[in-house]
Amino acid sequence: MFYRYEDGHRLPHDPLKAIVAPRPIGWISSRSREGKINLAPYSFFNMISTRPCLIMFSSEGHKDSVAFIEETREFAANLVSANLSVAMNATSVNAPRGVSEFEYSGLTPVDCTLIAAPRVAEAFATLECVVTEIHKPKDRHGNPVSAIMVIGEVVGVHIDETILTNGLVDMTKAQPVSRLGYMDFASVSETFQMFRPKWEESGR
Numbered sequence: 001m002f003y004r005y006e007d008g009h010r011l012p013h014d015p016l017k018a019i020v021a022p023r024p025i026g027w028i029s030s031r032s033r034e035g036k037i038n039l040a041p042y043s044f045f046n047m048i049s050t051r052p053c054l055i056m057f058s059s060e061g062h063k064d065s066v067a068f069i070e071e072t073r074e075f076a077a078n079l080v081s082a083n084l085s086v087a088m089n090a091t092s093v094n095a096p097r098g099v100s101e102f103e104y105s106g107l108t109p110v111d112c113t114l115i116a117a118p119r120v121a122e123a124f125a126t127l128e129c130v131v132t133e134i135h136k137p138k139d140r141h142g143n144p145v146s147a148i149m150v151i152g153e154v155v156g157v158h159i160d161e162t163i164l165t166n167g168l169v170d171m172t173k174a175q176p177v178s179r180l181g182y183m184d185f186a187s188v189s190e191t192f193q194m195f196r197p198k199w200e201e202s203g204r
């Protein structure tokens, strides 16, 4: 099948998020200027540069995470492992601004090292970030859309060493959870390796 996006998909549910999948989940913790703390999952999340290390998440609308981050220009991205799936999902509750999703979901906020935002004590890894840009994307006609993209530079990295095997983050231990389409999630159960080809060795 093919459809022009603007004509609609004529399927029971929009397939787009099932096609752009699996998506890593950034579990974004932040603090407001007055000290309230916030936690929410964002699957419009990724790393966009390594030197410096920049990561981004995108909020569809001006949600609490964006509001807090605009105030303090810092946030942390916590890793969601399979054992934290239910708690992660609980933190997506549409709680009134100022209500801590840490408390709502029974998670433990602990201080970050370099930034004021809290981190999730139960998470196996956390990236501490300082905001570099809060970007307002546009559609192809140049009209602003409701999404707000927050980009942050990673300034600190926490790793629970129990997920390391020979110094490498072991996916079978970290069991990162990703977002698929519809109401579906996946966690990593199998990995395989490939090495990038070198043109000089290809014989062409």
Ligand SMILES: Cc1cc2nc3c(=O)[nH]c(=O)nc-3n(C[C@H](O)[C@H](O)[C@H](O)COP(=O)(O)O)c2cc1C
Pocket: 025, 038, 039, 040, 041, 042, 043, 044, 045, 058, 059, 060, 061, 063, 064, 065, 066, 088, 089, 091, 092, 093, 094, 095, 179
């Ligand atoms: C796994 C998962 C991924 C999500 N990803 C996004 C996302 O990328 N962008 C977004 O705007 N909302 C996303 N949501 C919904 C937000 O988590 C939800 O609206 C939440 O209440 C926002 O919290 P906040 O207002 O405290 O920032 C996601 C929810 C779940 C469960």
